[in-house]
Amino acid sequence: MRISEAESIVMQALWARAPQSAEDIVAAVGPAQGWQEPTVKTLLNRLLNKGAIAADRDGRRYLYRPLLERADYVHEESKSLLDRLYGGQVSALVAHFSRSERLSKQEIDEIRSLIEEIDNEP
Amino acid sequence: MRISEAESIVMQALWARAPQSAEDIVAAVGPAQGWQEPTVKTLLNRLLNKGAIAADRDGRRYLYRPLLERADYVHEESKSLLDRLYGGQVSALVAHFSRSERLSKQEIDEIRSLIEEIDNEP
DNA sequence: CGCATATGTTTACACCTGTAATCTGAAATG
DNA sequence: CATTTCAGATTACAGGTGTAAACATATGCG
Incomplete structure (x- = not known):
């Protein structure tokens, strides 16, 4: 399943530190991207549906952690660019x-x- | 202006050889991509609107040529990936x-x- | 125990993209 | 000159993406 540009920003935050609550993630990426809280929530949900992250209940909220590994993502992206533009x-x-x-x-x-x-x- | 994946396939064809008629381009990329003629025409039009290519009349048809240079495109794409995933x-x-x-x-x-x-x- | 509040879920919506059919107009042909 | 034909332009439409508001629900506080 493909991860969009915006979604990958959220992944970066989770790769940098995990697990994190939605609030943490909003704080981490919201200001830099100029995103409102609902925007980040949407991205988290899409990533959940895509199976790229998991959510573990922690009291009233969830803690999110990546399922997709950063190295795998990086590799896919890099390989694709290398193949498309540099003959691999x-x-x-x-x-x-x-x-x-x-x-x-x-x-x-x-x-x-x-x-x-x-x-x-x- | 950003060039989409599908559009970049058409650009590749024009970077490989230019100028080319729409017919040429359809022949060059259609089969490999499984694209019908109208699909390629749409992509050519979008590229025209984006200013990535130019069209010069040649009798009843047009000959298309790239305006965006391949090296520039490659550089943008590579730089963006490098910055996003490898700290530049x-x-x-x-x-x-x-x-x-x-x-x-x-x-x-x-x-x-x-x-x-x-x-x-x- | 009822209410406010914080979290997550659902819905929204415009724009882009992939993919293509249809329309239009000009050129070739009879 | 009327008609066919072919290239390009316009329109279409579903799905993804960016961005966010509205809604639902559980939980802590009074």
Whole structure:
């Protein structure tokens, strides 16, 4: 099941910390997004229906926690973009950014050590 | 102006070859997507309204060509994903893929030479 | 125990998107 | 010149999305 842009903002909040009450989540994302409380409630409900999160009763309210894992979501999104725009090649994306945006020294070093690291694996 | 998924398929066809008539484009993307001719026509019109493509009269028909550049589109999409999911760090994306999917020897080599290359720039 | 209040649920609604049929107008053809 | 034909424009329509109000319900307080 696909997660929309707005829904993913709520997921981010839950991935950052869980479980959280609706109130917590409203406080976490509402101001930054300019969302009213009912908006966040709707998103929580849609995520519940999609099975992306779960709700556990806690007294008068619910505590929400993610069921969909962040790594899985990130992977799906990234893979889809990579396939659509870069022929599935990570290197093509790196090539794009190495040209269009100057990568910082740190970024370069990090990528280099990542490459060395995996290159030394069996 | 945002370009939808379906619209971007049409753009891909135009980026691959331009200008093309509506008929050409239908032939290029229709079968693969399972789209009827009117569907592609609608997408062309929406892209025209969005200013993403232009149409030049050619006898009884039009020849379409992209106005939005592929590199710009690719950059927007990639940047948005990188910002949303990787804190804007290309290295974080590389890290993700180096773990979740085994990168091919070729990919690794390519990334390495890209890194060496830009590291030798001023 | 009745009422106010806080939570969650249902309903709303406009806009976008995917998908396509129908309409219109101009060009080709007889 | 009347008619057919074909390309493009207009209209359609269901489902998803962003955004939110209204409603229902349980719970704590007086």
